[in-house]
Amino acid sequence: MSAEISLGEIIRQQRVTMPLTLQELSDQACVSPSHLGRIERGERFPSARILRKIAKPLGFEEDELFTLAGYLSPQPGSISEAQPGYSGGCLDPYVSRVLSQEPIEVQHAVIGILSMLKSIAKSMAK
Amino acid sequence: MSAEISLGEIIRQQRVTMPLTLQELSDQACVSPSHLGRIERGERFPSARILRKIAKPLGFEEDELFTLAGYLSPQPGSISEAQPGYSGGCLDPYVSRVLSQEPIEVQHAVIGILSMLKSIAKSMAK
DNA sequence: ATTGACTTTTGCCATTTGGCGAATTATAAT
DNA sequence: ATTATAATTCGCCAAATGGCAAAAGTCAAT
Numbered sequence: 001m002s003a004e005i006s007l008g009e010i011i012r013q014q015r016v017t018m019p020l021t022l023q024e025l026s027d028q029a030c031v032s033p034s035h036l037g038r039i040e041r042g043e044r045f046p047s048a049r050i051l052r053k054i055a056k057p058l059g060f061e062e063d064e065l066f067t068l069a070g071y072l073s074p075q076p077g078s079i080s081e082a083q084p085g086y087s088g089g090c091l092d093p094y095v096s097r098v099l100s101q102e103p104i105e106v107q108h109a110v111i112g113i114l115s116m117l118k119s120i121a122k123s124m125a126k
Numbered sequence: 127m128s129a130e131i132s133l134g135e136i137i138r139q140q141r142v143t144m145p146l147t148l149q150e151l152s153d154q155a156c157v158s159p160s161h162l163g164r165i166e167r168g169e170r171f172p173s174a175r176i177l178r179k180i181a182k183p184l185g186f187e188e189d190e191l192f193t194l195a196g197y198l199s200p201q202p203g204s205i206s207e208a209q210p211g212y213s214g215g216c217l218d219p220y221v222s223r224v225l226s227q228e229p230i231e232v233q234h235a236v237i238g239i240l241s242m243l244k245s246i247a248k249s250m251a252k
Numbered sequence: 253a254t255t256g257a258c259t260t261t262t263g264c265c266a267t268t269t270g271g272c273g274a275a276t277t278a279t280a281a282t
Numbered sequence: 283a284t285t286a287t288a289a290t291t292c293g294c295c296a297a298a299t300g301g302c303a304a305a306a307g308t309c310a311a312t
Contacts, residue, residue: 021289032271037290039270047269048174048197062198063189071174071197072188091217091226095233099225100217102240107221108131114228114236115139147259158301163260173299 007068012040014058028057045069133194136220138166140184143227154183171195185227 015025022033029036031053038044046054051065058065066072099107141151148159155162157179164170172180177191184191192198225233 022291023289033289034272034291035270038292041291043291044269048192048195050270052197066174066192066198069174071178072192091222092230092233095225095237096217096222098237098240099221104218106240107218110236110240111139111221111224113239114224114232115142149259159259160261160302161300164262164300167261169261170299176300 006042007046008040008042010068011046011054011058014060015040018058020057025054025057029053131220132168133172134166134168136194137172137180137184139220139224140186141166143224144184146183151180151183155179 015022020028022036025031025036026033029050031050035044035050036054039046039050046069048066048069048071051069051071052062054060055062055065063072067074099110102110141148146154148162151157151162152159155176157176161170161176162180165172165176172195174192174195174197177195177197178188180186181188181191189198193200225236228236
């Protein structure tokens with residue numbers, strides 16, 4: 001019940017509080033003033049590219065605006081906690097250590113070979 | 127010099143590894159299969175809205191894809207990679223995430239294969 | 253070979269984004 | 283009041299996004 005306030009209004013509020021004109025913000029962010037204006041009054045919705053550009057000039061953390069825009073779900077940075085989420089597992093430290101001594105191209109090649117082997121295995125399994 | 131590998135390739139690699147078809151991912155993410163296909167082969171660049179939708183189904187942390195897409199600047203503590211220590215050589219994050227989805231035995235097998243290949247290469251070089 | 257069920261790609265189109273330049277509207281300063 | 287000047291908004295356009303349906307591939311089982 002707190003936010004009947006749009007992203008555009010937030011941006012405008014922040015800009016005038018800085019204080020900056022559309023022109024000045026435009027110069028710093030490399031986004032046309034007209035576009036910024038339309039965004040502020042809700043006629044356009046800012047893309048991620050634009051959000052990224054205007055974040056710093058407006059004094060926002062990068063991910064802050066993303067969250068406000070609904071691109072990121074709320075609770076940035078919060079608790080980097082170990083995510084039991086995906087990866088049925090984590091990377092074995094030994095494996096990590098060995099691989100990280102190889103050049104990037106080799107690392108990628110390893111993945112390529114792995115996926116080949118997997119597809120071969122799959123075709124044989126059936 | 128870390129990534130001459132594109133976002134699309136990463137996404138496809140991840141999808142195939144899950145494993146999912148374009149259709150299935152489409153169903154889970156509510157993005158048309160054709161669009162997903164074009165993204166994977168680099169014909170379209172995914173918007174933030176799309177990235178957000180496909181992140182979870184693919185097992186990505188939300189901000190991870192944003193970072194890969196260049197929407198967010200790198201740094202989220204992220205990457206399941208093993209934590210302390212071997213900052214010496216760096217393991218490509220992409221490689222890390224693909225490998226960490228394999229069971230430990232497979233991870234070790236990969237290292238085994240790698241060392242075989244290296245010794246073969248060495249013997250041929252001489 | 254041929255059928256049939258999937259998976260991926262292509263063609264086409266509606267919608268959005270975002271820029272540029274021309275109005276329009278403040279804001280001052282004479 | 284009347285300019286001059288800055289700030290914002292409007293009109294139009296090019297480019298990109300993303301969906302849908304139809305066309306290619308794939309691949310197994312006849």
